[in-house]
Amino acid sequence: MANSSTGKRLHQELIIQALRRESVLTRQELSRRLGISMPTTLQCTNALLEKNIIVECGTQISTGGRKPKELCLNSRTGFSIGIDIALHHVEIVLTDFLSNILHHTKLNIPFQDSVIWYKALEEGLSDFLHEYHIDRKQIICAGISFPGIIDEENDIIVRSHIFQLEHVSLDRFHKAIPFPMTVSNDANCASYSEISSEHPRYLYLSLNESVGGGLIYQGKIFKGTTMQAGEFGHIILHPGGRQCYCGKKGCVDPYLSPLALRKKGQTMEDFFGLVEQGDETAREKWDAYLEDLAILTTNLHMALNEIIIIGGETGNYIEPYMEILRQKAGKYDLFARDVDYLFPTVRKNFAFSLGASMLALQKYENLVLEKAP
Numbered sequence: 001m002a003n004s005s006t007g008k009r010l011h012q013e014l015i016i017q018a019l020r021r022e023s024v025l026t027r028q029e030l031s032r033r034l035g036i037s038m039p040t041t042l043q044c045t046n047a048l049l050e051k052n053i054i055v056e057c058g059t060q061i062s063t064g065g066r067k068p069k070e071l072c073l074n075s076r077t078g079f080s081i082g083i084d085i086a087l088h089h090v091e092i093v094l095t096d097f098l099s100n101i102l103h104h105t106k107l108n109i110p111f112q113d114s115v116i117w118y119k120a121l122e123e124g125l126s127d128f129l130h131e132y133h134i135d136r137k138q139i140i141c142a143g144i145s146f147p148g149i150i151d152e153e154n155d156i157i158v159r160s161h162i163f164q165l166e167h168v169s170l171d172r173f174h175k176a177i178p179f180p181m182t183v184s185n186d187a188n189c190a191s192y193s194e195i196s197s198e199h200p201r202y203l204y205l206s207l208n209e210s211v212g213g214g215l216i217y218q219g220k221i222f223k224g225t226t227m228q229a230g231e232f233g234h235i236i237l238h239p240g241g242r243q244c245y246c247g248k249k250g251c252v253d254p255y256l257s258p259l260a261l262r263k264k265g266q267t268m269e270d271f272f273g274l275v276e277q278g279d280e281t282a283r284e285k286w287d288a289y290l291e292d293l294a295i296l297t298t299n300l301h302m303a304l305n306e307i308i309i310i311g312g313e314t315g316n317y318i319e320p321y322m323e324i325l326r327q328k329a330g331k332y333d334l335f336a337r338d339v340d341y342l343f344p345t346v347r348k349n350f351a352f353s354l355g356a357s358m359l360a361l362q363k364y365e366n367l368v369l370e371k372a373p
């Protein structure tokens with residue numbers, strides 16, 4: 001049986017989790033939501049206030065009697081770092097306890113699994129913290145976004161197509177980054193960056209050079225048996241169609257990667273500029289792309305019946321075309337009265353690094369309780 005101090009610690013952890021989920025709650029609401037008695041809730045919230053982990057942030061409108069005080073997490077109780085390892089660079093963000101980005105930087109160090117590269121990462125991170133006068137003791141954790149299949153339990157990168165890697169230990173990352181750390185698949189990081197009290201469950205489509213995605217269920221990433229859930233890029237869309245880098249023909253990837261839209265040397269901005277100017281080839285390409293996207297999203301919705309957030313490089317440009325997409329999806333979905341389940345991304349920048357920082361916090365946020373009162 002848990003003794004009273006582990007019980008108190010557990011209750012404090014639950015309060016932190018509830019405030020992260022719902023942003024603002026009164027003591028009475030916390031007591032009801034968590035099924036903790038009012039005296040215990042009072043004791044725990046007082047301890048958290050004393051440690052400066054939570055703060056009083058307002059007063060609820062009362063129907064009579066004393067107005068209940070609202071509580072929320074103290075954004076400055078500690079920081080988290082997010083690191084996105086991409087093909088040509090590394091992006092680092094520093095976020096507060098509420099996952100607001102405070103500072104960011106980009107290191108031009110293309111990844112290679114070598115001692116030199118890990119040293120460059122260690123130094124780059126150290127310079128970044130030094131530049132913004134960040135006290136290392138204030139950093140709770142760090143999260144890495146990596147393009148590959150990660151087995152966190154066994155601390156290995158199982159496979160990374162983009163870096164041509166198989167079975168790489170995460171030891172060198174742990175040595176380079178001297179904080180409690182998580183390493184997660186990049187698409188899962190981007191997926192997680194969209195989480196909010198409004199959207200705690202959804203599918204995320206990452207329309208980047210390699211198409212992927214993630215499933216967020218009850219505030220957590222659904223990984224599947226072999227950690228490959230959300231590989232939407234390799235669902236067959238057109239049997240026998242375009243060659244996919246995975247070896248199959250007709251996968252979603254060669255149809256919904258931004259490479260299917262823009263020519264070599266063209267940016268997405270160039271491409272959408274042409275669409276807006278009425279360029280016939282660009283318009284035809286975009287129309288075919290939206291048609292394929294409508295087929296994929298309606299199929300995904302049919303399977304999981306959850307909202308779908310469209311992100312990645314194409315996702316950054318899709319907002320003005322959402323109505324057209326919904327109309328196209330309507331042709332393939334005769335079950336839904338309205339195609340009200342498709343949403344554009346709200347994270348146009350830093351999705352990978354921010355998501356990595358948020359995932360690290362999800363795992364390690366309770367370490368703030370070890371702070372001295």
Ligand SMILES: [Zn+2]
Nearest residue numbers: 234244246251
């Ligand atoms: Zn494929």
